[in-house]
Amino acid sequence: MTVYATPGSANAKVTFKPRYENWIGGEWVAPVKGQYFEDISPVNGKPFTEVARGTAADIDLALDAAHKAAPAWGKTSATERAAVLNKIADIIDANLELLAVAETWDNGKPVRETLAADIPLAADHFRYFAAAIRAQDGDHAQLDGDTVSYQFHEPLGVVGQIIPWNFPILMAVWKLAPALAAGNTVVLKPAEQTPASILVLIELLGNVLPPGVVNIVNGFGLEAGKPLASSPRIRKIAFTGETSTGRLILQYASANIIPSTVELGGKSPNIFFSDVADQNDAFYDKAQEGFALFAFNQGEVCTAPSRALLQKPIYESFLSDAVKRTSLAIQGNPLDTATQVGAQASNDQLEKILSYIDIGKKEGAKLALGGERVDLGGDLTDGYYVQPTIFEGHNKMRLFQEEIFGPVLAVTSFEDYDDAISIANDTLYGLGAGVWSRNGNVAYRAGRDIQAGRVWVNNYHAYPAGAAFGGYKSSGIGRENNKLALGHYQQTKNLLVSYSENALGFF
Amino acid sequence: MTDTIPAHPAAADDAAARDTEAGNATATIMASVTVPGEVIPRVELLPVAVDLLRSLWQEYGPLMFHQSGGCCDGSAPMCFMAGEFITSDQDVLLGSFDLAPAGDDPQPLDFWMSAEQFGYWSHTFLSIDVVPGRGSGFSAEAPRGVRFLIRSRLMETADPFADPATVIPVGPDDETTPEAA
Numbered sequence: 001m002t003v004y005a006t007p008g009s010a011n012a013k014v015t016f017k018p019r020y021e022n023w024i025g026g027e028w029v030a031p032v033k034g035q036y037f038e039d040i041s042p043v044n045g046k047p048f049t050e051v052a053r054g055t056a057a058d059i060d061l062a063l064d065a066a067h068k069a070a071p072a073w074g075k076t077s078a079t080e081r082a083a084v085l086n087k088i089a090d091i092i093d094a095n096l097e098l099l100a101v102a103e104t105w106d107n108g109k110p111v112r113e114t115l116a117a118d119i120p121l122a123a124d125h126f127r128y129f130a131a132a133i134r135a136q137d138g139d140h141a142q143l144d145g146d147t148v149s150y151q152f153h154e155p156l157g158v159v160g161q162i163i164p165w166n167f168p169i170l171m172a173v174w175k176l177a178p179a180l181a182a183g184n185t186v187v188l189k190p191a192e193q194t195p196a197s198i199l200v201l202i203e204l205l206g207n208v209l210p211p212g213v214v215n216i217v218n219g220f221g222l223e224a225g226k227p228l229a230s231s232p233r234i235r236k237i238a239f240t241g242e243t244s245t246g247r248l249i250l251q252y253a254s255a256n257i258i259p260s261t262v263e264l265g266g267k268s269p270n271i272f273f274s275d276v277a278d279q280n281d282a283f284y285d286k287a288q289e290g291f292a293l294f295a296f297n298q299g300e301v302c303t304a305p306s307r308a309l310l311q312k313p314i315y316e317s318f319l320s321d322a323v324k325r326t327s328l329a330i331q332g333n334p335l336d337t338a339t340q341v342g343a344q345a346s347n348d349q350l351e352k353i354l355s356y357i358d359i360g361k362k363e364g365a366k367l368a369l370g371g372e373r374v375d376l377g378g379d380l381t382d383g384y385y386v387q388p389t390i391f392e393g394h395n396k397m398r399l400f401q402e403e404i405f406g407p408v409l410a411v412t413s414f415e416d417y418d419d420a421i422s423i424a425n426d427t428l429y430g431l432g433a434g435v436w437s438r439n440g441n442v443a444y445r446a447g448r449d450i451q452a453g454r455v456w457v458n459n460y461h462a463y464p465a466g467a468a469f470g471g472y473k474s475s476g477i478g479r480e481n482n483k484l485a486l487g488h489y490q491q492t493k494n495l496l497v498s499y500s501e502n503a504l505g506f507f
Numbered sequence: 508m509t510d511t512i513p514a515h516p517a518a519a520d521d522a523a524a525r526d527t528e529a530g531n532a533t534a535t536i537m538a539s540v541t542v543p544g545e546v547i548p549r550v551e552l553l554p555v556a557v558d559l560l561r562s563l564w565q566e567y568g569p570l571m572f573h574q575s576g577g578c579c580d581g582s583a584p585m586c587f588m589a590g591e592f593i594t595s596d597q598d599v600l601l602g603s604f605d606l607a608p609a610g611d612d613p614q615p616l617d618f619w620m621s622a623e624q625f626g627y628w629s630h631t632f633l634s635i636d637v638v639p640g641r642g643s644g645f646s647a648e649a650p651r652g653v654r655f656l657i658r659s660r661l662m663e664t665a666d667p668f669a670d671p672a673t674v675i676p677v678g679p680d681d682e683t684t685p686e687a688a
Binding site: 037040053165191192193220221222223225226241242243244245246247248251264265266267302346347348349351352355356358359362363396398401402403404405428429474475 | 643
């Protein structure tokens, strides 16, 4: 196992600059008001760089650059754009460790995840959309002998994207790749909790992208996010975040009559049917891991399987095994490749998680594991660490209904298939779900009956490019991670052509 | 000229410390009862939240809260400019505060939640606190390096775990818009 050196120290894979400006028009541009904010590493709770505190004036500069770049970028061939996306993917691959350590330092997640998931998936995502745009055809239809309808995909123009902090690079890439493939230029605002790693990436990319095609303005939601989302100079706004801001974004989009895709979280059920425990074999082990994945990325995943539904005959035994399994998860220095559970991304996130553990206890939920903040001591003593926590309770508890965004699992039991589906769907959200069964018919039916955009069957937390991702119900609008996302970044141009010499005959 | 915001501003720590000291000039503010048919308040502002809101009011003018659900910064109260967030019949007014010190002109501040979410939350009483933090959607306090946070306890009277389907969504009265309240 490896412990990566702290960024900035001798032998470190990455050294952050002391200060980052905004990235506008292919270069660093100081924020108009000259203000910066400190970026804190959740690993040790200490600031490690300063980042521009952008405002409406900076968003305007970025929009200027994006508008300047849009006509030429929009006219490039799919071949050219795909080549650029593939180059970006190659650069990401070539800098895997650097980016993985940067991401871990900014977000607090274990480097084993950034090395194996976040960064490789980001590279692959660019390659997927490079391929998808090459393979995309327009439509045509011969409407009658002399009339042909041609449909062309055109870029929207300049689009705005607001990125969450839980997978800072990967979530940016989920939005950037389809937007760029489709020929749009972008103004992107990262989350203020994790503004730095994407800047490390953009600096590596240098001028692989023409100036102004991607512009990054950091800052706070009210000061930079709102001017971007409400600007009449964007043709689309994409957002991942919470429901109130999601509604605000949709409200701003309605004022400008532009499309908006929003991904707004979930409270995903993970259903284990009795037959999972028919044998104590590799599949049972896989299901146990599937249960413990609630603590993956410290639970800071929109699709975290934060409600486990166990069928009654196996409730005690499966839970007992799963609690034990979860208790073995290694929590520690996120830069250690052995670490499985790292730090929560921010202090307020830590406080929020602890407040939900508190209400869980007050609601009468039974604590089966964890429930406390962790002090890892030494340099990590001020980091934001929470024990993987398991509660037993029932689905009406707030613990079961709110996205805590932490390593907190709510477990309940169900009688039969109908009961399982009823509990699974008794939620505001519909982003993810898991179904575990050795019976393919049951697993298939459950997968179709659960009202969620992504149902993992006999697996969980896989995010391969190509598999459409997005929400039902209050979890949002739109799909990412699949060629469908191109449609969210394209206009449809219809050319209706008459090849007849003859007048219509009306006048 | 540059100006850097510290990660954990002394102001927030001071406010938290003040909150616990005896003789704190700021008192907890209990919301008025606004849910039709109810007689017991559902939400309160802890002193540290009152101080912060009064300060934000000076900077931005009238404010409102909408309790967020879901994802990264969610499951937390969002503080917007009053009227910025358009409420509808799909929202419940949980309570209204008056931030003004006694004798001053009223400073009304409404606390909203989506009706759907209220269906799952109705058995809990909410206290609005402030913690050091970073970021919060479009909420107004983020640039101060602090974050509003909900603390909860069970309501003494409400049916603890009523079926959400039986909770009737209560929208705003025609005259009770955030601007007018």
